[in-house]
Amino acid sequence: MRFNDRLKRALAVAALAVVSSWFGPNLVTPALAQLKGTQTEGTITPIPIAIPVFLGDDAQLAGDVSNVVQADLERSGLFRPLDRASFLEQVRDVNAAPRFPDWRSIQAEALVVGRIVNDGSGKVGAEFRLWDVASGKQLAGQRFSTAGQNWRRIGHLIADSVYERLTGEKGYFDTHIVFVDETGPAEHRIKRLAIMDQDGANVRLLSQGKELVLTPRFSPTNQEITYMSYTNDQPKVFIMNLETGKRELVGDFPGMTFAPRFSPDGQKIVMSLGTPDGRTSIYEMDLRSRQSRRLTEATGIDTSPSYAPDGSQIVFESDRDGSQRLYVMNADGSGAHPISMGDGSYSTPVWSPRGDYIAFTKQSGGQFLIGVMKPDGSGERVLTEGFHNEGPTWAPNGRVLMFFRDPGGATGGPRIFSVDITGFNERKVATPAFGSDPAWSPLLN
Structure with a gap:
């Protein structure tokens, strides 16, 4: 540039x-x-x-x-x-x-x-x-x-x-985190979109809690996010411009919709949709033409897709073989194959910006683990574990992760944490209220 x-x-x-x-x-x-x-x-x-x-x-x-x-x-x-x-x-x-x-x-x-x-x-x-x-x-x-x-x-x-x-590596401090701000009792939790600096400062609300919001994700190319919104139990996918606050409806899809995420060039989003044949499959939508295409057709639930940084492959989770595992496929949907081989259930995979690791959530033995593995499934390592850890997101330099942890209980709620790729530097990120579903922006400059 x-x-x-x-x-x-x-x-x-x-x-x-x-x-x-x-x-x-x-x-x-x-x-x-x-x-x-x-x-x-x-x-x-x-x-x-x-x-x-x-x-x-x-x-x-x-x-x-x-x-x-x-x-x-x-x-x-x-x-x-x-x-x-x-x-x-x-x-x-x-x-x-x-x-x-x-x-x-x-x-x-x-x-x-x-x-x-x-x-x-x-x-x-x-x-x-x-x-x-x-x-x-x-x-x-x-x-x-x-x-x-x-x-x-x-x-x-x-x-x-x-x-x-x-x-010798790019920093990650001049960045933002978009997340879900959660307030109120557990049985009637109000969830609003919010944004803050990576250190927890300058929190700003992006929605007012009139609708349920989930899974905000940053565009890698500009100041936009995509997220899920439920209004009257109807799922919708929106894109919001963070500079103007304006939002645009990407699609009003029948059935259930999950986990939209941008492609590396910012021109497409990939997500999972409930299909008329009773499956949940991965779809890709071109944001310019608004044309979508179905990428997976296996039985079961395919969800949580995330592109490789060069856009050539997609990692996702699926229970198509009877257990919840991670799969990698080509960006056109071909060549899907499992990469997670350990015990437990794997979910929420996200590819590192450097391309060298895939982060994931794993449920095993009553614990929720945040870990990383190489794109071929080798080198699996656990970075942190707890009662309920979920939703890893990478810093733009690919060396630090954020996630959220919910200890449960009547007065408990989710909090956001960071951990570096060694697993030895876990920190709590201060937020005004409970916080979940963090997503890291690219560098701002």
Whole structure:
């Protein structure tokens, strides 16, 4: 995508006025940037990183932005922010070289310094530098500007830049989560569409609870979601534009409809529909022509389809052979074959954006497990288990998952959690009320 195209998209998404201009050398990542371990299995030793409170005339705002950066990096599990009370140097100029011996003495391996400018025009500007403490070399430096009400986004953008420079992978902090906000008693739960930042901030309701909403899913190409709505017990599939709030009816299908999801190019949705012959089959609909075609015709229930990131294959769940298993087929419906071979019932599969794993829910021995396997079914691993875990969704870099957990009971309700692909960094995501069915957006910038 050309720079101008990226800039226009960023402006449309979050009123970003100036995006990422380098003002320092683009150096080769040193040894410190190589993570001590892997991001797929085993434990990881987090990188000790120092993030002093940013400079700025508005001390409160500068402190808040630097705290967002620190919280994002810490929550990833790959970084260990050092206690600011241990810092020996007080940063006074973001453009001056730090006193590296002071930072080495507290075992910092990376240092992030920044400055926040609130010019009174309604916009907030920021610049930061990332330093390798061991070599004394600058690794990154960027400037950002955004509307004042979007100040938290500056923190997420800086955290993404640091994450990418030190891990070699794209960050995932400048993203949104759409989910189902749930309030009220269990027997009369009100469910509304809601959206928030990936860290749980800036929650905004997208519907008012007058109808039941389920399974919201992001478009991979623009700021739209598709979701299920039940009005007078009639299922409908909608697409909502998140910038305008307008929604469009995709289809008013007879019988039951489940789990709509976009194709990687955003031009189609795939879903499961109840059919006149009493089956539940996978259908694909072209959003331009509104023409649909049936992809599966096996007996039983085929549901929860999810495309591979290149659009060539679809993973789905089916009980066609008597037990609930995961299947992969070509995008035209041919070549369906099972990939899950373990005990228990498999459901809600979703393909990683990187294409290397499929996440799933598994019910076995009274437990609900969130796990991953390779697309051929090998390498199955459980990441977390609990009374009722369900609905995994991938971060856009394919290294973190969100899901929801419902412990049950009269006063219980679902809560949203994140876990990285190692399974060793599970975190609760704060929401104002109960939350279920999270779906992760692509990066916003």
